[in-house]
Amino acid sequence: MPQLKPPTPSVSPAAPAQAPAAPATAAPEVAQAATLGNQETQARMNAAPAPAESSLLAEDSSDAITHEVSERVTQTISNAPDPHGAWNGTFGWDSNFQLVIDPSAKTCTIVVRIHTGASDEVKAKWAAAIEGKWGGKYSLNVAPDADGKGAASYRILCDLQWVDDAKDAHYEVTANTPGADEGGRAGLGGTTSMLGWGTEDEVDVTHEFGHMMGAVDDYFTTNGHDHTHGGTTDGFRDEGGGIMNAPNEDPFVEHYDLVRQHAAKALKVDASRCTVG
């Protein structure tokens, strides 16, 4: 089955000074949500210490470059039939993570710091599932500039870090015990949402983590892209649908698009030079 390319996430930047032009295909409500996200994110940025970021180019230094990401992501789902009509609508969330680009090790690591009340055993299980699913699959490739310089390739890794203080976290995740929380019938292994993870789940959590790094869902019709292949598939949990459609599957390169955009910023190169593959 041919794989449909997932849409580029609709995002708003952490700082208005870095704002890209709104996507030409963005629906008005998406643009409005993005504007709201700018304001909220800017307020958060004003209250928080400035993110650490090296001023050196990757090719000039062996020092790792760190880059904080905080973006509002929105998606609009349509054409979800009954009984999934509630999936239709516009959804929004904050994508928060840190990129650590190490020119010496040739790695680009997606770091997400999480505060949760889950046990160490559950945290270890979640981390293994997520890091294995999102890390080591692709590389961030930087094409040379006009002078033929600056080409590089960084293996994309994933590092889930657990923090004791919620103030240090990118996210607070509620640990759902199946049969106990949120109605006692919580999802696959207890996972109910991006921030409600099941203590017995090692599959759907990998999908929810994708949202944290900016990936949108690939259900039904999302942001104008038909994931039912003209009505020939369910539009969710489809074979070949990729992790944002069927959480047991692997990511597509498009799911790293926000990572790609911010890696370019961190490396101070034009995003058009950066690809994931």
Add this chain to the structure above:
Amino acid sequence: VYGRLIALWLACASGEPEALAQPPAQQESPLQTTIELAQPRVDSARNLQATVTLTNAGSEPATVNLLLAPYPSVAIEVRDASGNPVPKGPPPVPPKDEGQGLRTLAPGESVKLDYKGATLFGSAPPPGRYELRFRVRTGSAANQWTGELVSPWVAFEVAP
């Protein structure tokens, strides 16, 4: 009669007068659906806590499909003071219906569903006045009640 009174009360409470003028096309719900907030005023929407209670107000056992009920992004609707929908966090991967959500309630029996703002919202809404309600489509097979379980809207405020 009792069921009709509940439906009438729910329609009034939900502020949808058109529901009074048009008889429901679907089968009348045997379930009374209510929603309560732990606190109507919170310093962050992430601290919101809501409890939905479904009670079989009929005289016969009622089987309903609560498969979608645990997922806050699809079971809870939120609107702002102007009536505009407030974006929630991304919805989960739709579950395959393999009967795991079926629940039979005896007459008078209730089931409670807890929801938290921390898992409902992907971005905390700004300070202001909002309303939320529970709304879930249920039933897809024989011997199940089919229709929408809808609670009245309940107001809350996110403090400035």
